[in-house]
Amino acid sequence: MKRITRTSTLTVGALIAALALPAGAAHADTTAPRIDLRVLLVSDGGPSTEAIAAELDDAGTPYTEIDLSRSDRPTINAAFLADTVGGRPRAKFQAVVLPNDNPFAAGSAEMAALAAYEQTYAIPQVDAYTYARPEAGLQYPVAGGYSGSLDGVQAQVTAAGKAGPFGYLEGAVPFEDNSPTVPESYAYLSTPAAGADFTPYVDAPIPGTAKRGSLVGEYRHDGRRELVVTFVYNQYQEQFRLLARGIVEWMTGGVHLGASRNYFAVHVDDVFAADDRWDTQLNCTPGDVDCTNDSGTPNPIRMTSADVDYATAWQNSHHFTFDLVFNGSGSVDQREDNNGVDQLADKLVADRNQFRWVNHTYTHAFLGCEQDTTVVPWKCTTNPDGSTKWVSRNTISDEIANNRAWALASGLPLDSSELVTGEHSGLKVLPQQPDDNPNLAPALADNGVTWLASDSSRDPGQRRVGGAMTVPRYPMNVFYNAGHAAEEVDEYNWLYTSRAQGGSGVCEDNPATTTCLPAPLDTSTGYTGYIVPLETRIALGHVLSNDPKPHFIHQSNLSEDRIAYPVLNGVLDGYNALFADNTPVVNLRMKDIGTELQRRAAWQAALNAGQVTAYRIGSTVTIQAPAGVASSATLPTGTRLMGLTFGTPYAGEMSGWTPSIGLPLVLTLPETATKAPAAHAAHPAPATRPAPAVRVPAGVKQTASPTGH
Structure with missing residues (x-):
């Protein structure tokens, strides 16, 4: 896989100095048309x-x-x-x-x-x-x-x-x-x-x-x-x-x-913790709030140090970096149960600079309403006056701060502006909780969180939560409760087949959003033969659509059968076979994805409002956007912005964001781009x-x- 190269960004100060030059000087030729x-x-x-x-x-x-x-x-x-x-x-x-x-x-x-x-x-x-x-x-x-x-x-x-x-x-x-x-x-x-x-x-x-x-x-x-x-x-x-x-x-x-660029980022949730396992007999996950027939034997899935070595080698071979979204209490619990030993944590901490790290709260607690799990599906508990009983601001803040403290004590390189709550909780979740927990935004502010992950399947647009902006993430249909391919297929069959075929019937109850399989998949071949090609195609479609939103899986998928890798290989190896070296996958961390989405929204709003003026006269391109709205453009290699190199290279051209102070940006095209064929x-x-x-x-x-x- 090819890695994108980066050049220095033009500062606002440099722009101010450069823009002191009169824009009109570039258009001395009054006969050339304006395009x-x-x-x-x-x-x-x-x-x-x-x-x-x-x-x-x-x-x-x-x-x-x-x-x-x-x-x-x-x-x-x-x-x-x-x-x-x-x-x-x-x-x-x-x-x-x-x-x-x-x-x-x-x-x-x-x-x-x-x-x-x-x-x-x-x-x-x-x-x-x-x-x-x-x-x-x-x-x-x-x-x-x-x-x-x-x-x-x-x-x-x-x-x-x-x-x-x-x-x-x-x-x-x-x-x-x-x-x-x-x-x-x-x-x-x-x-x-x-x-x-x-x-x-x-x-x-x-x-x-x-x-x-x-x-x-x-x-x-x-x-x-x-x-x-x-x-x-x-x-x-x-x-x-x-x-x-x-x-x-x-x-x-x-x-x-x-x-336009081709983006791919993969968040691995629940790192250090153990994920509950799908029970193929009960057709639910013991330990999950909706598994009321909880008579199964606990058999959680947790990565090993060998899985870390495999992940590191895979990253190096694909020039790619995972974002490890972690719960520190998982390691604390492991050490308490094993006389202070946690080989997984020791290995991950030793290899910490091989990955990016994202706070996933300390215990993975549900941070929305207080849940009543005596019924299926669960519901929000209420106060005597009928109002929703919410998880408190202090509880949310402690979950964020305690995980951060554990990471710092362990030496993990952490960006405190990023947060992924357990199950994206605290944010609204339909139908039980139609509103965000009102205590979420203050707790985020208390801890300096400015980028908050959301689930794109239920909250697709970036939005503001107090002083933070959401970063929608695509869930991959590689289930959190599956470490073996056969478990994945069994649960898949349960979800995506009709009652007459032995499934849950969820697919037939929701025909607008889900299509039933024509027949159950073979548990020995269905994963590689059906699920992997489908998930690969969906994820690669996002990559090829100029869509920077990250995808998320779980640490269980990098363990045991390591079922995430066939999909990830399909995406990255498939991409590599299609694109030239000058068009690499762009692998951003969460806050940079959030910034990209935020800039795009501001740019599109300015375009829709008719606030952007842009034209070409001969070898000169002039762009004017409102102050505070960064301008986005794609121009030939060699384009100069007031004597400075414009943009960063991608797909044989230069592109990028340029800060705006409300004055015209005047760019000079290279001589090779001044003549139309x-x-x-x-x-x-x-x-x-x-x-x-x-x-x-x-x-x-x-x-x-x-x-x-």
């Missing part, structure tokens, strides 16, 4: 244009969407596309995205206006999903091409694609095939039309021939440039997620607001005829997790 850094996205409501919109949203790249189905939409004409500002011609959009090469009626004045606009200002156009035809630079598929499913096919980035917008990929672009009964893709494979200036960037074998057909390629004609995409996709499918970055970089020339005058007819209807199989509307688990 606003905003995308025009024309949508027909199909999955492909919506996928590109989702990519722009995730990155924080502004766009204006025109819905072709709305009768009250604005007309796309010369005035809509361009005007003059301060005597300088202005192009209002740096790129155009259309649902196909021509979504308008025959002889459309709007298509003519777009073509003239693209010619005048060298604006590129993306055809999000179009039929292969001469108007798009390709032969019709009937002329030795192919129309149909690509499920399970491995497409490939061409040499031109790797030298161009898809250079961040290793080469392979696998198409998903998650269900043998559901068609999930549809494509038109074809070769360039006679005389067309067309360069394939991604292609695949044409069945029954020795030829390869284009799936993504650049068509240059009549002073225009089009990125022609001839397969349908949605925002969740891996094939789109792999290519999304390149589509955006192509249409913006690598100069745009917003940024020429669009040759190829001879196939321009797209004056509307594109024919294209096939959209029902499968492309599914999410990345069709089972809903």
Whole structure:
């Protein structure tokens, strides 16, 4: 696995000094047009244009969407596309995205206006999903091409694609095939039309021939440039997620607001403690509050020193760091029960600098309401007046402070601003506790906690809790109470099969959120054959979606059969096979993830409020955001911000956050980025005829997790 490199961050003081220079000096040439850094996205409501919109949203790249189905939409004409500002011609959009090469009626004045606009200002156009035809630079598929499913096919980035917008990929672009009964893709494979200036960037074998057909390629004609995409996709499918970055970089020339990286962090909860084990006979977990038939023999799961050696070696081989989320009382209890011996703690303390450490409270106590566990499900106890009885501020504070004191005494390198409460307790949990414990926020403030973990499955958005911000975490469906694969599968079957098949029926009671398995999994093969591929696909989908939120597992999953590693290997080894060295996984600690989420929210709010101005004039890019809102941008390598290097390298470009004091940021692009590629005058007819209807199989509307688990 590749590790990201970092450069120094531009300080606010340096910005203030730099911004004392007059911004207008960079724009002495009054003839060069101003190109606003905003995308025009024309949508027909199909999955492909919506996928590109989702990519722009995730990155924080502004766009204006025109819905072709709305009768009250604005007309796309010369005035809509361009005007003059301060005597300088202005192009209002740096790129155009259309649902196909021509979504308008025959002889459309709007298509003519777009073509003239693209010619005048060298604006590129993306055809999000179009039929292969001469108007798009390709032969019709009937002329030795192919129309149909690509499920399970491995497409490939061409040499031109790797030298161009898809250079961040290793080469392979696998198409998903998650269900043998559901068609999930549809494509038109074809070769360039006679005389067309067309360069394939991604292609695949044409069945029954020795030829390869284009799936993504650049068509240059009549002073225009089009990125022609001839397969349908949605925002969740891996094939789109792999290519999304390149589509955006192509249409913006690598100069745009917003940024996208591939993040992965793994929190390992309950370290030093022991986790209760699933009982395959009782179908519950003895020791758990909801296991009332608690007649099982306690058989807890706890890591060993050998598990620590394995974790350290695994990290080193993958250039990755676990966040160990720990409960100090687990070690204290172990020593009390074993004449002062705790080999696990001794080993982890000795190897403490191999990991990152996060406070998980001292005893893993439930910190919300006081629980009444005499009923299933449990409920909150109440005071005589009927109000909820809450765990006290002092109790919460002691749990935080005592664990911190134990860590300091043990020599663990701890960041006191981070906290993960047991079961994310203290925060609201439905249906029993619809509100946060009112004593939580004061206790966090008492202990200087500013970043608090939450469960993304029930509290997905970052929010404020007093002076702290939450950091939503994705739960992996690798259960805390399973150390062996067979235990994991047995519990999985209980949760995800119907009553008629011997399961709990939870899945049939909640069809909106959970899908029942068609049949119970084999306990000897179900983990590697079904659960691991599914969990790998879900986690990798998060990684490829510019989503920094961490995933969490438990220390039990690194013990015994070490069942977490097949999933983690699937994510990281799978990623490594797909991406080039210049695009490593970014592995942040919790507070840095929280900061990233907070910056994104402020940036998106400023964009939505129309408070950000950004444009390019020749080799100069100017960005102005409100004071206190850091600006996000992606620019070519060699870009300078008032003489200083901009950003940090990722995927062949520079990107990052720049503090704002409310004044314009003036950036200078390298000479290699100042000239737009020429669009040759190829001879196939321009797209004056509307594109024919294209096939959209029902499968492309599914999410990345069709089972809903």
